[in-house]
Amino acid sequence: xxxxxxxxxxxxxxxxxxxxxxxxxxxxSFSVRAGEIVGVVGESGCGKSTLSASLMGVLPAxxxxxxxxxxxxxxxxxxxxxxxxxxxxxxEIAMVFQDxxxxxxxxFTIGTQMVDVLRAHRGGAGGxxxxxxRRAVSVLxxxxxxxxxxxxxxxxHQFSGxxxxxxxxxxxxxxxxxxxxxxxxTSALDVxxxxxxxxxxxxxxxxxxxxxxxxxxxxGVIAQICDRVVVMYAGRAVEEGDVLSIFxxxxxxxxxxxxxxxxxxxxxxxxxxxxxxxVPSLSSLPAGCKFANRCPYAQxxxxxxxxxxxxxxxxxxxxxxYDPASGWDHGAAPAGALPAExxxx
Amino acid sequence: MAIAVPTRPARRRLVERLRAPLSILREVARRxxxxxGLVVVGGLLALAVAAPLVAPYSDTAQNIADRxxxxxxxxxxxxxxxxxxxxxxxxxxxRIALGVAIPAVSAALAAGLVLGAVAGYVGRWVDNVLIxxxxxxxxxxxxxxxxxLLAVLGPxxxxxxxxxxxxxxxxxxxxxxALVLTTKQNQFIEAERSLGASDLRIVxxxxxxxxxxxxxxxxxxxxxxxxxxxxxxSFLGLGVQPPTPSWGVILNDGFDxxxxxxxxxxxxxxxxxxxxxxxxxxxxxxxxxxxxKLARIRRFRRT
Amino acid sequence: MVRYxxxxxxxxxxxxxxxxxxxxxxxxxxxxxxxxxxxGPRADPQLSEIVRKQMNLDAPVxxxxxxxxxxxxxGNLGQDFLSQLPVTRLIxxxxxxxxxxxxxSLGLAVLLGVPLGVFAAxxxxxxLDRIVGIVSVSFITMPPYVxxxxxxxxxxxxxxxxxxxxSGSFSDPVDYLKxxxxxxxxxxxxxxxxxxxxxxxxxxxVLNTNYVRTAHAFGVSERVVFYKYALKNAIIPTxxxxxxxxxxxxxxxxxxxxxxxxxxxxxxxxxxxETRNYPIVRGGVLCVAVLFVLANLLADLSYRFLDPxxxxxxxxx
Numbered sequence: 002x003x004x005x006x007x008x009x010x011x012x013x014x015x016x017x018x019x020x021x022x023x024x025x026x027x028x029x030s031f032s033v034r035a036g037e038i039v040g041v042v043g044e045s046g047c048g049k050s051t052l053s054a055s056l057m058g059v060l061p062a063x064x065x066x067x068x069x070x071x072x073x074x075x076x077x078x079x080x081x082x083x084x085x086x087x088x089x090x091x092x093e094i095a096m097v098f099q100d101x102x103x104x105x106x107x108x109f110t111i112g113t114q115m116v117d118v119l120r121a122h123r124g125g126a127g128g129x130x131x132x133x134x135r136r137a138v139s140v141l142x143x144x145x146x147x148x149x150x151x152x153x154x155x156x157x158h159q160f161s162g163x164x165x166x167x168x169x170x171x172x173x174x175x176x177x178x179x180x181x182x183x184x185x186x187t188s189a190l191d192v193x194x195x196x197x198x199x200x201x202x203x204x205x206x207x208x209x210x211x212x213x214x215x216x217x218x219x220x221g222v223i224a225q226i227c228d229r230v231v232v233m234y235a236g237r238a239v240e241e242g243d244v245l246s247i248f249x250x251x252x253x254x255x256x257x258x259x260x261x262x263x264x265x266x267x268x269x270x271x272x273x274x275x276x277x278x279x280v281p282s283l284s285s286l287p288a289g290c291k292f293a294n295r296c297p298y299a300q301x302x303x304x305x306x307x308x309x310x311x312x313x314x315x316x317x318x319x320x321x322x323y324d325p326a327s328g329w330d331h332g333a334a335p336a337g338a339l340p341a342e343x344x345x346x
Numbered sequence: 347m348a349i350a351v352p353t354r355p356a357r358r359r360l361v362e363r364l365r366a367p368l369s370i371l372r373e374v375a376r377r378x379x380x381x382x383g384l385v386v387v388g389g390l391l392a393l394a395v396a397a398p399l400v401a402p403y404s405d406t407a408q409n410i411a412d413r414x415x416x417x418x419x420x421x422x423x424x425x426x427x428x429x430x431x432x433x434x435x436x437x438x439x440x441r442i443a444l445g446v447a448i449p450a451v452s453a454a455l456a457a458g459l460v461l462g463a464v465a466g467y468v469g470r471w472v473d474n475v476l477i478x479x480x481x482x483x484x485x486x487x488x489x490x491x492x493x494x495l496l497a498v499l500g501p502x503x504x505x506x507x508x509x510x511x512x513x514x515x516x517x518x519x520x521x522x523x524a525l526v527l528t529t530k531q532n533q534f535i536e537a538e539r540s541l542g543a544s545d546l547r548i549v550x551x552x553x554x555x556x557x558x559x560x561x562x563x564x565x566x567x568x569x570x571x572x573x574x575x576x577x578x579x580s581f582l583g584l585g586v587q588p589p590t591p592s593w594g595v596i597l598n599d600g601f602d603x604x605x606x607x608x609x610x611x612x613x614x615x616x617x618x619x620x621x622x623x624x625x626x627x628x629x630x631x632x633x634x635x636x637x638x639k640l641a642r643i644r645r646f647r648r649t
Numbered sequence: 650m651v652r653y654x655x656x657x658x659x660x661x662x663x664x665x666x667x668x669x670x671x672x673x674x675x676x677x678x679x680x681x682x683x684x685x686x687x688x689g690p691r692a693d694p695q696l697s698e699i700v701r702k703q704m705n706l707d708a709p710v711x712x713x714x715x716x717x718x719x720x721x722x723x724g725n726l727g728q729d730f731l732s733q734l735p736v737t738r739l740i741x742x743x744x745x746x747x748x749x750x751x752x753x754s755l756g757l758a759v760l761l762g763v764p765l766g767v768f769a770a771x772x773x774x775x776x777l778d779r780i781v782g783i784v785s786v787s788f789i790t791m792p793p794y795v796x797x798x799x800x801x802x803x804x805x806x807x808x809x810x811x812x813x814x815x816s817g818s819f820s821d822p823v824d825y826l827k828x829x830x831x832x833x834x835x836x837x838x839x840x841x842x843x844x845x846x847x848x849x850x851x852x853x854x855v856l857n858t859n860y861v862r863t864a865h866a867f868g869v870s871e872r873v874v875f876y877k878y879a880l881k882n883a884i885i886p887t888x889x890x891x892x893x894x895x896x897x898x899x900x901x902x903x904x905x906x907x908x909x910x911x912x913x914x915x916x917x918x919x920x921x922x923e924t925r926n927y928p929i930v931r932g933g934v935l936c937v938a939v940l941f942v943l944a945n946l947l948a949d950l951s952y953r954f955l956d957p958x959x960x961x962x963x964x965x966x
Contacts, residue, residue: 485664485665485941486937486941487937488900489897489903490900490938490941493903494934500689570790578904584922612802
């Protein structure tokens with residue numbers, strides 16, 4: 002337990018709008034060990050980005066963490082002041098954003114931007130401008146930017162999309178944070194570039210021991226790179242486990258449906274499966290299990306109150322089917338409901 | 347499979363748009379800035395229309411004995427160098443200000459719209475000629491162009507309207523032309539044309555309603571400019587001629603006697619600022635309200 | 650880069666030629682005898698003859714326009730009717746005062762407007778922000794002549810601390826500056842309000858971008874984000890606007906020069922209109938238009954140069 006770098010327990014985030022308060026995250030709990038790669042997977046709108054933003058402390062002005070705790074290296078982040086939080090960002094926890102095109106300032110060279118970050122954390126100590134520049138160049142080389150010495154004086158628009166993403170990763174690594182949050186970093190890239198970035202992240206974990214929180218909606222990439230996976234739906238964590246278990250024996254109906262909807266070469270000639278219904282909007286969340294209206298196994302008990310997030314076999318699931326105390330009627334279940342011996346191809 | 351071309355929605359949309367202005371006004375009034383603009387503009391329009399009824403004196407009634415006085419019970423804003431009541435002059439001045447600005451900007455809108463739309467739609471040399479003419483007109487600051495034109499036309503209220511219209515028209519022509527060009531490429535139009543719709547019908551039913559919205563907003567924002575330009579030209583003596591009580595004329599008369607009484611300059615200046623403020627606030631709120639709505643209407647059209 | 654520059658210069662040149670053609674043909678656009686248009690219906694017959702000959706009004710219109718353009722490029726804008734002095738010389742005599750006035754106003758507007766906008770952005774939605782907003786709006790709605798008259802009223806008439814007439818001479822800089830003060834401020838007022846609003850809006854827009862979010866996420870301090878990143882990005886659209894600004898300043902300068910009886914291009918044109926001294930009007934307006942075109946060109950080029958995205962395109966061009 003003491004090697005857990007990040008502990009998130011019961012996290013709750015609310016957005017305040019003119020019309021209503023919306024709960025974007027509710028009772029989200031998971032942990033990340035040092036050097037571990039944990040994937041966070043879910044559809045758009047499930048709260049992945051809100052999760053990343055709240056961990057970094059960069060929620061928009063109308064958002065607020067309204068419950069739970071976040072512990073990074075033993076420190077409770079919610080109790081930190083603005084200045085302390087600022088010092089943390091980049092140095093102990095860093096984030097790489099999805100859209101490299103707009104995430105870098107177009108009117109400054111990447112060298113200037115990188116040195117600014119270094120300066121923000123080292124103060125005057127740690128060398129003058131030249132020394133900082135050297136550090137920036139060496140990090141750029143590490144992520145595979147050719148001719149880093151010259152290219153450091155280029156502007157963001159002079160880099161290709163894949164290169165820009167590497168620049169962002171380089172910036173994130175400069176201060177050697179223990180935890181790197183990769184928020185949809187491969188979503189804007191084609192398959193070849195995606196593979197390169199995945200390889201880069203793997204190398205970082207191997208060489209620097211960096212833990213990575215890999216946020217994505219792409220199951221394929223998650224399967225390639227992650228050690229463990231957290232599945233999110235409508236602002237809740239609904240399942241968590243090591244990557245093999247999740248992919249071979251998914252417990253939660255949503256996870257199963259997600260995996261079933263991925264086209265597979267083994268199921269050729271079949272119709273593409275999709276999950277019927279839609280994700281409920283934040284302003285009109287139903288009571289009870291949020292997935293119930295789309296779930297083939299939902300019963301009345303599930304619709305009445307939210308299932309508890311329980312541990313089973315070293316994994317966690319939020320589903321009445323696995324909660325003996327929930328009152329879910331196993332007798333009434335359709336065939337093949339519980340995947341005790343079943344595997345999803 | 348034939349492309350379903352919804353001509354009915356276009357007609358329906360026109361009807362809906364007639365109902366739209368009332369709901370737009372209601373939305374504008376909901377916002378404090380917009381409400382302020384509506385009140386001021388409404389008030390000015392009312393003053394302009396009802397001037398003889400509202401003003402305590404006529405705009406030309408002279409009373410030399412009472413000249414150059416400050417505010418008093420008999421003359422709430424004071425009198426000018428000929429003993430005329432300033433309040434009444436300013437109220438009648440509303441007629442001049444609006445009576446020049448509104449026709450001038452409307453003329454600019456109409457001329458610019460037609461010229462720009464035709465040039466954009468027809469293209470080729472007609473378009474090139476228009477661009478050249480507009481570029482030339484826009485190479486002058488508006489006031490300077492107005493002065494040059496007034497130098498040859500001679501100062502008068504009618505000429506001021508013409509001159510302002512000519513100065514403002516190029517902007518509308520450009521907007522109309524640009525919108526027509528982008529709409530022309532819209533596949534919807536291609537579909538219509540492939541079904542034999544005539545050019546006039548295409549322009550009238552599909553292109554014009556789309557751009558009229560943005561042009562009206564430009565109009566609301568240009569009226570305060572027009573008021574300011576007219577008052578400025580009249581102040582220089584090159585626009586409306588005294589004794590017609592344009593606010594600019596009142597300013598000019600006041601300027602001549604500024605060392606003896608500050609009041610004409612003060613009140614006329616404040617009046618100008620108030621009018622400008624009211625129209626500008628109204629225009630900006632209109633733009634905020636109508637813009638998202640325009641997008642909504644356009645989306646409806648595409649189904 | 651050079652090719653782009655040349656292309657823009659050529660386009661500016663074309664516009665100038667068009668302007669000259671327009672001014673050359675202007676008297677003929679109005680129905681009636683050109684001489685009567687220029688001198689008015691009750692023109693002295695002797696003066697009419699002089700005018701007719703001097704402006705070559707009997708020649709075909711195309712020839713007149715051509716001659717005017719050719720002469721203009723050689724620096725010959727004709728002679729004025731009343732004193733027969735070369736128009737170019739008259740303009741050159743007063744132009745420095747107008748240019749100084751315009752530049753001083755622009756400088757004032759930038760010096761006061763930009764910090765106001767930054768201040769409002771850093772204190773968004775506070776009482777101070779609202780106050781700045783109200784002040785900006787009242788400045789924007791104040792036309793230059795109203796500002797000039799109000800300032801004249803307060804500082805010359807009531808308080809008598811600053812002069813109301815003339816420009817002073819260059820030999821006494823302090824006196825010149827005293828004469829410049831009110832006119833420059835009056836002309837700057839509208840633009841102070843406008844720039845304050847523009848800078849505030851630009852900065853707030855920048856502060857909502859993804860790259861500012863990145864800077865925050867990497868722990869860069871608020872101060873650096875604000876004054877280094879946001880400001881630089883917000884300045885760029887401001888520069889673009891300054892070109893147009895110089896043009897409207899030139900237009901507003903007429904009012905200011907008349908109100909403060911200041912020598913300058915504006916009062917020269919105004920006086921010429923009153924005395925129906927057409928060559929001065931035509932030459933003066935041409936001069937203003939050329940300055941406007943140049944100002945726009947300059948603003949456009951600096952805007953493109955400041956934005957690194959377009960700068961590298963230029964370098965390749």
